[in-house]
Amino acid sequence: MNVEGHVYVNDNLRTLIYEEINAYKTNKSSTFLPAVVQIANVSTLPGIVKASIALPDVHAGYGFAIGNVAAFDMSNEKAVVSPGGVGFDINCGVRLLRTNLFYDDIKNKQEELAQLMFNHIPVGVGSQGVIICNQEYLDDALCSGMDWCVKEGYSWVEDKANCEDNGRSLYADSNCVSIRAKKRGITQMGTLGAGNHYAEIQIVDEIYDKKSAKLMGIEKKNQVCVMIHSGSRGLGHQIATDALIDMEKSMKKYKINVIDKQLACTPIHSKEGQNYLKAMGAACNFAWINRSSMTFLARQAFSKCFNQSPDDLDMHVIYDVSHNIAKIEDHIVNGKLKKLLVHRKGSTRAFPPFHPLIPLDYQYCGQPILIGGTMGTYSYVLTGTEKAMDVSIGSTCH
């Protein structure tokens, strides 16, 4: 190990991760190594600084554990970037919209509202979108992120201000995205996907910080919000797949040995590393466009249900934050300001998600301020695997 592994868990979670290790000892045919072993393996990668960090949602994933945060020193020419540290669903993230409605306003219209959401937002594996997009449009979109959405009239200008990186990756270059990835993405703009992805109508259950809540337009309990959890669909998946194949080759070229084949990586400053970051940036832009497109569709659904404009319903974006991304950031490491490539895979992050003066170990912990410990109380859930009318009570965690 080049650095320590830091694991943030409570007693219950610690029991779970020990159980995972014991289960692996009796059955080693599992696709993934136990999460704690993955945390340790990541600590052996070239150029890692400070620690391989596991946040409370830690569980086994491809190469890196989900919940793993790992930062690499940009001034170290051997420091690496690894697609496994970002994940297959590049820039998967959550977005919260507010409304000026309260539970009493929707309690007799819940089925109608859920059905309207379901009718507007395509869901499921292989689902295709209604947002008009051709090849030329797609290249522009992949380079421009939410600026493209504003230009096309899908986003409000102010949406960008409440979105991580203003909804636009500086690394994006559509020339680094394969034809195949573009082909998969071109029909999927404004689609939810499957698995743990959802578009959910939520009721504010408790306000923990009145001042912050007021700033975000949340005034009192029972206010109606919409949360959208989705990512870069087939486009991001293909970019990750392409990069893993490319890096398997580049590891021979740069003579990099890794402890686990799933930790395929390449020097950040290599041609292959730069190509991945540019393609990853394009996938990030696609995911922001995707969530923005579904914001557009959710606004339409609400507008139809209540016969008011989305503006009259005050349907602003409160925040949009990624949990599958690698970014170049300035951080203080052992008292010195350093430029780092930070891999974040999984983990709900605090809002605002990043501040250079907050130690690396702490700034990724915590839930969004408004939501507290759970992410939905009386919510209608729309996912690719659930029916439109399923009601989720309690926490919907990702």
Place this chain on the structure above:
DNA sequence: ATGTCC
């Protein structure tokens, strides 16, 4: 997570 294998 994913046209759940090109």
